[in-house]
Amino acid sequence: LRENDVLTRLQEVFDRLFVDPPKLRMDLAAAEVPEWDSAKHVELVMAVEQEFGVNLPVGELLGIQQVGDLVKLLAATVG
Amino acid sequence: VTGAPLKALLEANDPKFWDELAVRTRAASEMEVLLELSVWRQRGLKRLPDARTRPSPLRVALLGGYTFHPLATLLTQILHGDGLEMQLQVGDFDNYVAELTGPDGELQTFKPEVIVVLPGVERCRYGGAINDPRSKVEAEAVAVAAELLRWCQTGHDLTGAEFILANHLLPARDDLGEYRSRTAASDWTFRKLVNLELGLRLPPFGRICDVEFLCHRLGATACADARRWFESKQPGSPLFLVRLARELAWLIRHGRQTPRKVLVTDLDNTLWGGVLADDGLEGIELGSTSPRGEAFRAFQQFLHSLKQRGVLLAICSKNEEAIAFEALDRHPEMALRREDFAAMKINWQPKPDNLRVLADELGLGLDSFVFVDDNPAEIEIVRQFAPQVEAIRLGPDPADYIAQVQDARCFEPRAITAEDTLRAGQYRAEAQRRELRVASSDLESYLQSLEMVGTFRDIQAVDASRLAQLTQRTNQFNLTTRRRTEAEILGLERRADVVAFSFRLRDRFGDHGLIALLIAGAQDETLEVDTWLMSCRVLSRQVEETILNQLVSRAKERGFGRIRGVYLPTAKNGLVRELYPRLGFTPTVETPARCEWELVVKDYADRPSPIRLREGSLERE
Numbered sequence: 001l002r003e004n005d006v007l008t009r010l011q012e013v014f015d016r017l018f019v020d021p022p023k024l025r026m027d028l029a030a031a032e033v034p035e036w037d038s039a040k041h042v043e044l045v046m047a048v049e050q051e052f053g054v055n056l057p058v059g060e061l062l063g064i065q066q067v068g069d070l071v072k073l074l075a076a077t078v079g
Numbered sequence: 080v081t082g083a084p085l086k087a088l089l090e091a092n093d094p095k096f097w098d099e100l101a102v103r104t105r106a107a108s109e110m111e112v113l114l115e116l117s118v119w120r121q122r123g124l125k126r127l128p129d130a131r132t133r134p135s136p137l138r139v140a141l142l143g144g145y146t147f148h149p150l151a152t153l154l155t156q157i158l159h160g161d162g163l164e165m166q167l168q169v170g171d172f173d174n175y176v177a178e179l180t181g182p183d184g185e186l187q188t189f190k191p192e193v194i195v196v197l198p199g200v201e202r203c204r205y206g207g208a209i210n211d212p213r214s215k216v217e218a219e220a221v222a223v224a225a226e227l228l229r230w231c232q233t234g235h236d237l238t239g240a241e242f243i244l245a246n247h248l249l250p251a252r253d254d255l256g257e258y259r260s261r262t263a264a265s266d267w268t269f270r271k272l273v274n275l276e277l278g279l280r281l282p283p284f285g286r287i288c289d290v291e292f293l294c295h296r297l298g299a300t301a302c303a304d305a306r307r308w309f310e311s312k313q314p315g316s317p318l319f320l321v322r323l324a325r326e327l328a329w330l331i332r333h334g335r336q337t338p339r340k341v342l343v344t345d346l347d348n349t350l351w352g353g354v355l356a357d358d359g360l361e362g363i364e365l366g367s368t369s370p371r372g373e374a375f376r377a378f379q380q381f382l383h384s385l386k387q388r389g390v391l392l393a394i395c396s397k398n399e400e401a402i403a404f405e406a407l408d409r410h411p412e413m414a415l416r417r418e419d420f421a422a423m424k425i426n427w428q429p430k431p432d433n434l435r436v437l438a439d440e441l442g443l444g445l446d447s448f449v450f451v452d453d454n455p456a457e458i459e460i461v462r463q464f465a466p467q468v469e470a471i472r473l474g475p476d477p478a479d480y481i482a483q484v485q486d487a488r489c490f491e492p493r494a495i496t497a498e499d500t501l502r503a504g505q506y507r508a509e510a511q512r513r514e515l516r517v518a519s520s521d522l523e524s525y526l527q528s529l530e531m532v533g534t535f536r537d538i539q540a541v542d543a544s545r546l547a548q549l550t551q552r553t554n555q556f557n558l559t560t561r562r563r564t565e566a567e568i569l570g571l572e573r574r575a576d577v578v579a580f581s582f583r584l585r586d587r588f589g590d591h592g593l594i595a596l597l598i599a600g601a602q603d604e605t606l607e608v609d610t611w612l613m614s615c616r617v618l619s620r621q622v623e624e625t626i627l628n629q630l631v632s633r634a635k636e637r638g639f640g641r642i643r644g645v646y647l648p649t650a651k652n653g654l655v656r657e658l659y660p661r662l663g664f665t666p667t668v669e670t671p672a673r674c675e676w677e678l679v680v681k682d683y684a685d686r687p688s689p690i691r692l693r694e695g696s697l698e699r700e
Binding site: 016018019038039043045046050058059061 | 148149317
């Protein structure tokens with residue numbers, strides 16, 4: 001899976017989950033988006049897993065600080 | 080797909096946005112969809128304020144051994160779809176014991192009306208050896224349940240809130256094999272024991288959110304989610320969270336809506352297979368001669384069990400009445416007979432019209448009706464022209480009928496009271512009383528001949544569930560139509576600024592049970608009647624006079640100079656519009672939305688009443 005495709009699909013997930021969806025870029029950090037708190041993070045993980053049809057291994061998500069981390073993790077997991 | 084129509088409506092500032100959102104929310108079964116709808120709700124609130132009048136938000140606290148995101152979002156969204164707004168306070172992870180029992184915690188400041196507790200399954204574990212004797216393990220299970228209930232009791236004492244207590248998810252796997260069922264100490268057996276104790280010991284201010292039953296239906300492996308537990312302390316899988324949120328929403332709503340009291344059934348292809356007028360008494364499918372016949376008979380037996388629980392049965396069928404009666408009276412396999420039905424409309428009139436006539440005859444609103452029919456056209460016409468009626472389409476297979484009615488969850492009791500089980504007998508006794516009335520020449524001698532005995536009681540715990548039920552079900556003889564939950568009723572017990580009592584009546588034909596409730600609150604020198612309601616079974620018995628005598632005597636004892644009566648008109652309580660003037664009150668306020676009357680206590684002379692009060696009826700029993 002190319003990182004660009006992943007980013008496009010991720011944007012759709014964000015559009016569904018955020019009242020004011022941020023425009024995604026690889027270096028967008030969670031801290032920059034006020035809505036992206038720990039509660040939203042849990043929702044996001046579940047929605048991403050659903051969208052990409054994967055189960056991300058336990059613990060991997062703690063490392064995600066910015067969009068690029070999530071894109072790389074997904075690209076690697078989906079293969 | 081979910082978002083497009085909502086987006087269009089919102090961009091057009093069309094208030095239909097809110098209806099569309101509610102419809103989609105009620106239909107949603109997946110977490111992702113509900114979360115997305117929740118986002119649309121928040122977007123909607125920003126630009127298109129909801130113009131529909133809604134009751135003020137219900138204050139709910141959600142506590143337990145888990146984190147409650149996204150459960151809280153799901154619950155908020157589901158309740159919104161059902162027309163109920165909620166102000167939610169979410170507890171910290173696994174901090175519920177402190178939150179419930181802390182004497183000056185946030186909980187008391189928040190003053191929740193409902194507290195939901197999801198105790199952590201981690202705490203529900205037997206600490207001893209796997210082969211400990213059964214009695215020892217059982218004692219431990221009782222102790223675990225009793226401790227949990229004690230925390231809830233403390234929380235209730237501090238806040239007065241109603242409780243919804245979840246029981247424990249059963250393990251989907253364990254390494255004991257079949258030995259799990261042969262020892263009380265396994266997680267499997269121990270959790271079941273604790274769940275059993277929680278349910279059987281639950282005080283009246285609580286209800287069980289039966290997680291054990293939910294996971295039994297869904298499958299425990301589909302509910303458990305170890306990864307999400309380790310990662311973010313979720314109670315279970317996304318699927319489970321949705322079902323749990325739906326169950327919680329249902330429990331929160333259930334005690335606050337008009338209960339359904341009547342099941343109206345069609346006949347052909349509903350109570351039996353085939354068309355009676357064409358196939359004849361011998362030709363219809365009913366009973367043990369065929370599998371379909373068995374299914375129809377089982378459905379009849381199911382309806383009969385509803386009747387025994389206090390649900391009224393009625394018939395609405397397009398048929399020849401004489402032929403239908405013959406079948407009900409004479410078919411050997413019929414589990415329901417003519418006398419099982421409280422009312423019947425067997426004719427060729429449109430069903431919505433017949434349902435209205437049935438409602439009049441039974442003295443009940445259409446919103447307490449459930450209608451079942453196998454014919455989709457009849458269901459559709461009822462939905463269109465009598466939308467208050469819950470219409471359930473049966474079929475196509477009669478084997479599914481029972482489940483189809485059960486899944487609609489119309490007749491789940493809030494609590495089964497002693498009055499409910501008495502009800503069938505009460506309707507029979509009512510018929511006997513009617514005969515006597517014909518025999519007695521005038522009302523006075525009729526009432527004397529009934530040999531009525533009444534008992535007044537203060538509010539007390541044993542009556543709370545029946546009294547709450549009365550406030551929720553009584554529409555006609557109800558001056559203010561204020562609904563109360565069991566917890567709210569209990570909150571009135573022994574309050575210095577409140578005069579509240581219930582009234583129970585029996586006569587020579589039987590016990591009517593608890594049939595009236597009066598609640599009045601002090602406002603300086605005046606006692607204002609907040610609630611006065613009475614079951615319509617005892618109209619025209621001069622119970623009103625007896626109750627007023629009691630109220631005045633209590634007002635005197637407590638030093639009140641005046642009693643103020645309030646009447647809030649509704650579509651259904653026109654019956655009591657003239658109650659206060661009839662009883663000698665003087666009008667003070669008269670507007671379309673509210674009327675008030677007053678009575679000067681010292682000028683009142685006890686009204687004669689045919690009801691003998693039981694000795695010592697003012698005492699607590």
